[in-house]
Amino acid sequence: xxxxxxxxxxxxxxxxxxxxxxxxxxxxxxxxxxxxxxxxxxxxxxxxxxxxxxxxxxxxxxxxxxxxxxxxxxxxxxxxxxxxxxxxxxxxxxxxxxxxxxxxxxxxxxxxxxxxxxxxxxxxxxxxxxxxxxxxxxxxxxxxxxxxxxxxxxxxxxxxxxxxxxxxxxxxxxxxxxxxxxxxxxxxxxxxxxxxxxxxxxxxxxxxxxxxxxxxxxxxxxxxxxxxxxxxxxxxxxxxxxxxxxxxxxxxxxxxxxxxxxxxxxxxxxxxxxxxxxxxxxxxxxxxxxxxxxxxxxxxxxxxxxxxxxxxxxxxxxxxxxxxxxxxxxxxxxxxxx
Amino acid sequence: xxxxxxxxxxxxxxxxxxxxxxxxxxxxxxxxxxxxxxxxxxxxxxxxxxxxxxxxxxxxxxxxxxxxxxxxxxxxxxxxxxxxxxxxxxxxxxxxxxxxxxxxxxxxxxxxxxxxxxxxxxxxxxxxxxxxxxxxxxxxxxxxxxxxxxxxxxxxxxxxxxxxxxxxxxxxxxxxxxxxxxxxxxxxxxxxxxxxxxxxxxxxxxxxxxxxxxxxxxxxxxxxxxxxxxxxxxxxxxxxxxxxxxxxxxxxxxxxxxxxxxxxxxxxxxxxxxxxxxxxxxxxxxxxxxxxxxxxxxxxxxxxxxxxxxxxxxxxxxxxxxxxxxxxxxxxxxxxxxxxxxx
Numbered sequence: 001x002x003x004x005x006x007x008x009x010x011x012x013x014x015x016x017x018x019x020x021x022x023x024x025x026x027x028x029x030x031x032x033x034x035x036x037x038x039x040x041x042x043x044x045x046x047x048x049x050x051x052x053x054x055x056x057x058x059x060x061x062x063x064x065x066x067x068x069x070x071x072x073x074x075x076x077x078x079x080x081x082x083x084x085x086x087x088x089x090x091x092x093x094x095x096x097x098x099x100x101x102x103x104x105x106x107x108x109x110x111x112x113x114x115x116x117x118x119x120x121x122x123x124x125x126x127x128x129x130x131x132x133x134x135x136x137x138x139x140x141x142x143x144x145x146x147x148x149x150x151x152x153x154x155x156x157x158x159x160x161x162x163x164x165x166x167x168x169x170x171x172x173x174x175x176x177x178x179x180x181x182x183x184x185x186x187x188x189x190x191x192x193x194x195x196x197x198x199x200x201x202x203x204x205x206x207x208x209x210x211x212x213x214x215x216x217x218x219x220x221x222x223x224x225x226x227x228x229x230x231x232x233x234x235x236x237x238x239x240x241x242x243x244x245x246x247x248x249x250x251x252x253x254x255x256x257x258x259x260x261x262x263x264x265x266x267x268x269x270x271x272x273x274x275x276x277x278x279x280x281x282x283x284x285x286x287x288x289x290x291x292x293x294x295x296x297x298x299x300x301x302x303x304x305x306x307x308x309x310x311x312x313x314x315x316x317x318x319x320x321x322x323x324x325x326x327x328x329x330x331x332x333x334x335x336x337x338x
Numbered sequence: 339x340x341x342x343x344x345x346x347x348x349x350x351x352x353x354x355x356x357x358x359x360x361x362x363x364x365x366x367x368x369x370x371x372x373x374x375x376x377x378x379x380x381x382x383x384x385x386x387x388x389x390x391x392x393x394x395x396x397x398x399x400x401x402x403x404x405x406x407x408x409x410x411x412x413x414x415x416x417x418x419x420x421x422x423x424x425x426x427x428x429x430x431x432x433x434x435x436x437x438x439x440x441x442x443x444x445x446x447x448x449x450x451x452x453x454x455x456x457x458x459x460x461x462x463x464x465x466x467x468x469x470x471x472x473x474x475x476x477x478x479x480x481x482x483x484x485x486x487x488x489x490x491x492x493x494x495x496x497x498x499x500x501x502x503x504x505x506x507x508x509x510x511x512x513x514x515x516x517x518x519x520x521x522x523x524x525x526x527x528x529x530x531x532x533x534x535x536x537x538x539x540x541x542x543x544x545x546x547x548x549x550x551x552x553x554x555x556x557x558x559x560x561x562x563x564x565x566x567x568x569x570x571x572x573x574x575x576x577x578x579x580x581x582x583x584x585x586x587x588x589x590x591x592x593x594x595x596x597x598x599x600x601x602x603x604x605x606x607x608x609x610x611x612x613x614x615x616x617x618x619x620x621x622x623x624x625x626x627x628x629x630x631x632x633x634x635x636x637x638x639x640x641x642x643x644x645x646x647x648x649x650x651x652x653x654x655x656x657x658x659x660x661x662x663x664x665x666x667x668x669x670x671x672x673x674x675x676x677x678x679x680x681x
Contacts, residue, residue, distance in 0.1 A: 153497035157438070158673050160504055164606075165666035172663045175655045265508075318516045325509035329502055333490055 026279050026286035033293035040300045041068075047308065062198055064300065069204055070257045071271075071295030077253035078268030079275065079284070079291050080215060083226045084246045087152055088276060089331050091268040094156070096163030097137060097254040098263035099170075104132050106170040106177075106185060114181035122200045130207065130255045137251040138244055204256045211249045215288075218245065222284045264317045266324020271295045273327065370633050377640045378417060382409040384644055386652045407540045415543045416535055416643050416657075417636040419598050419605065422549035424635025425556050425628060426594040427609015432563035432624065433587045434488060436499045437617075438673075440609030441481075441595040444503035447606075448510040449480025450592075450599040451530045455514055459521055466600065470545060474596035480510060481592055485584070533603035533658030535643055545601050549594050553632060556590050560624045563587050605639065605658050607665030612638060614672050 024032075045060050078091045092098070108129065109117055117125060140162075144155060174182055215222075225232045225242055233239050257264075275291035302316050382405065383389060389409060393401040427440035434444075441447050453476025457469050464472075484503055491498050518527040565573045566583040573580045598605070612635045616627050639657065642664065646655040 151497065153495065153501060154673065157497050157501055158670065160501070161666055161670050161673060164662070165670060168659070168662035168666045171659050172655065175653075175659060176650055315516060315519060318512050318519065321512040322509060322516070325505050325512060329487075329505050329509070332498060332502055332505070333487075 024278075024280075026281045026283075026290065029278050030286070030289050030293065033290060033297065037293050037296040037300070040297060040304065044300050044304050047304070062201060065201055066260050067299045067303065068296055069201070069208060070261055071299050072292050073208060073253040073257040074264070074268045075271050075275075075291035075295040076212070076215065076288055077250040077257075078272040079288055080222065080246050081250050081268075082272060083222050083284070084243045085155075086226070086228045088273065089152070089269070089328070089335070090156060090159065091266075091272065092250050092254050093263060093265045093268055094163075094328075095141065095159030096166055097250065098258040098265075099163040099166035100137055100140075101129070101133050101255050101258045102263065103166040103170040103173075104129055104136070106173045108132075109181060109185050110173045110177050114177070114184035118184060123203045126200065126203050126207070126255075126259065129259070130252055133255045134248050134251045138247045141247055142240075142244055200259065204260060207252055208256055211252045214245065215249050218242065219284045219288075222246075223282065226282060226284075262317070264320055266328060267295070267298075267317075267320050269328060269331075270320065270324050271298065273331070367629055367633065370630070370637070374417070374633055374637045374640065377637060377644070378413050381413045381416065381640055381644055384647050385409065408538075411540045411543050412535050412538045413640075415538045415546050415602065416639050418546045418550050419533075419602055420608070420636040420639030421632040422546075422553045422594045422635075423598060423605055423608045424612035424631045424638075425553045425609075426591045428613040428624075428628065428631050429556050429560075429563050429587050430591055430609065431613060432560070432567045433584060433591075434485070434499060435567035436496055437614060438496065438500035438610065439503055440607070440613075441477075441591060442604060442606040443500045443507065443610060444484040445480045445507035445510050446477045446484075446592060446595045447599060447604045448507040448514065450474070450477040450596045451527065451604070452476055452480075452510055452514045453596070454530055454600060455518055455523065455527065458523060458526065459517065466545060470596055470600045473600055474593050477592035477596045477599075478588055480506075481588055485588070530599055530603050531658075532656050533598075533605040533661070534656035535602060536654050536656070538602075543601060545597055549597050552590050552594050557628045557632075559583070559586060559590075560628050564624050603656070603658055606662045607669055608635060608639065608661055611665050611668045611672075615668075 041064055044064055045057070049056065074093075081092050081095075082088050082090060120128070144158065174185065177185070221237055221242055224235050224237050225239070225246075227235070229239055232242075271291050271294045274294050275287055278294075279287050279290050281287075298320075299316070302319065306316055306319070383391070385404075385408070387404050389401045389404050394405060423441070430439050430441060430444065430446075431437055450473040453473035454469055456476070457464050457472045461468065484506055487502055487506065488499060491502065514527065515524070518524045562578065562583045565576055565578055566580055566587070570580045573583070613627070613631050616630045616634055620627055620630055639661070642660040643657045646657050646660045649655060
């Protein structure tokens with residue numbers, strides 16, 4: 001299986017391809033991208049600022065805040081996930097993580113009722129949902145990933161079908177619950193950048209900060225993990241344990257981004273692939289910030305262009321699915337033709 | 339790759355295997371057909387309005403009206419759609435020589451709904467037949483695109499094929515969603531994407547008889563699709579017009595998908611699950627398995643439709659939702675079963 005081997009090459013080995021983009025040092029890229037991201041955020045906050053500024057600015061701040069958080073959550077979770085699975089095509093959302101989160105929300109509504117769920121309040125609800133998410137996803141995906149020596153394509157297909165199954169079961173449950181409760185659920189699901197709850201944003205920031213600390217402490221271990229399972233074991237890393245902790249981190253981050261804006265399947269894949277292209281260094285201390293900054297630029301810039309130039313509101317995720325799907329097929333074919 | 343030699347068994351070997359294990363004989367097929375007929379009769383008496391056997395026997399006019407206008411057409415369309423979609427899936431699998439493809443995993447269904455959307459936007463009041471024709475053309479183009487991409491994939495890689503197909507479908511679906519969103523048609527779009535028999539009434543389902551004809555044609559050509567799946571050189575050597583056979587298959591699959599999507603909506607995974615289960619039970623002798631695929635397909639959809647109508651009585655759950663939940667679980671089992679065998 002040549003095809004699989006080439007897509008599963010450890011990160012350090014594939015870094016030495018000659019591309020002009022990589023001539024810049026990672027630190028330079030981080031500075032450049034930060035400036036660009038800051039400029040975009042400033043533009044988004046200040047463009048066309050008229051009328052009741054006291055009303056508009058906080059609203060825009062919440063919107064930008066949620067975009068920053070989503071970019072962060074998706075970028076970090078995707079890179080970490082790709083590191084522990086030693087490949088560059090699997091991402092949490094392609095493997096059905098966000099569909100699992102939606103299924104958990106639906107199942108909770110089904111089990112205890114929408115009103116009861118709402119009366120818990122955003123923080124408690126979030127804690128319960130994330131707790132369930134962490135439990136189920138680490139069980140399910142640890143079983144899928146830690147066996148070793150499995151075909152990449154099989155894992156991908158199983159992940160995609162997992163996603164379809166979670167979505168299928170949730171839509172079945174959605175039909176079974178009361179229509180009035182379904183409306184509550186729909187409000188939870190179809191949150192977009194335009195109507196993010198301020199309190200939920202705070203809870204999310206807290207959760208993300210907590211797992212980020214964990215991830216930052218693991219950063220050197222992650223560099224070793226990216227060499228592949230066998231090498232990492234040789235170098236004395238407890239592979240099973242690190243995979244489990246990374247899965248927990250990913251579960252929290254995916255829950256945050258899905259709770260804020262709903263599922264965007266290919267966003268992580270786009271951001272991570274581009275980050276690997278730009279960054280000439282395999283260290284996570286460089287790759288992670290670049291991926292996050294790219295995410296911010298894509299989301300804030302994309303939303304800015306769509307809102308101001310084309311006057312579309314929530315179509316950004318559709319555009320991302322279109323471009324991301326094509327990139328995904330290209331990556332698949334590139335891996336298999338070689 | 340032990341499993342792929344099994345999944346891609348040559349017809350001769352399959353024939354031998356079938357001879358040593360004589361299963362799925364004519365008598366059993368008749369028995370299965372009778373079971374399906376029984377299910378169909380049950381289906382005719384499930385519903386909100388009271389249509390019972392005593393009422394019909396007593397000559398209750400309202401009961402008879404409901405029976406002929408709603409119940410019978412619904413049951414007929416369930417059977418037709420179930421048979422046709424399953425056989426279309428089998429044909430797709432023979433042509434692509436891959437067990438995991440079917441109209442909803444290669445972009446055919448998504449292309450058909452893009453076609454319907456285009457007609458709805460361009461010619462708002464178009465007749466059903468026009469919608470169907472445009473949908474069929476789009477479905478054929480989408481499937482053709484997939485078959486072109488397929489040529490770039492090494493054939494032995496059985497899992498890459500459905501992966502690329504599903505993603506291609508996703509890309510086409512995002513184009514559809516984008517325009518549906520622009521033209522405020524998202525809700526209408528849902529009615530094509532989720533199969534639902536509740537709208538079937540006399541005078542509004544007759545288009546489905548087309549798929550019955552197509553299913554029979556598919557049955558008669560089944561052996562040719564197997565040969566064409568072996569590759570262009572191989573089939574030309576056997577004296578077959580490769581391109582013509584592939585075109586025939588493409589047209590049959592696209593028309594079946596288009597008709598079903600226009601009149602019922604999409605029923606995902608049906609064409610994947612049914613042929614795979616049949617081949618697990620009876621081996622890969624295509625001539626023999628086509629009737630079984632048709633009977634199983636009809637039975638599966640009938641059962642799912644009855645479940646959808648009774649699980650939350652008096653409300654109805656669309657058959658597409660039920661099939662998608664059950665079908666994806668079964669698909670997953672098929673995939674993981676393959677993994678276990680590989681070790």
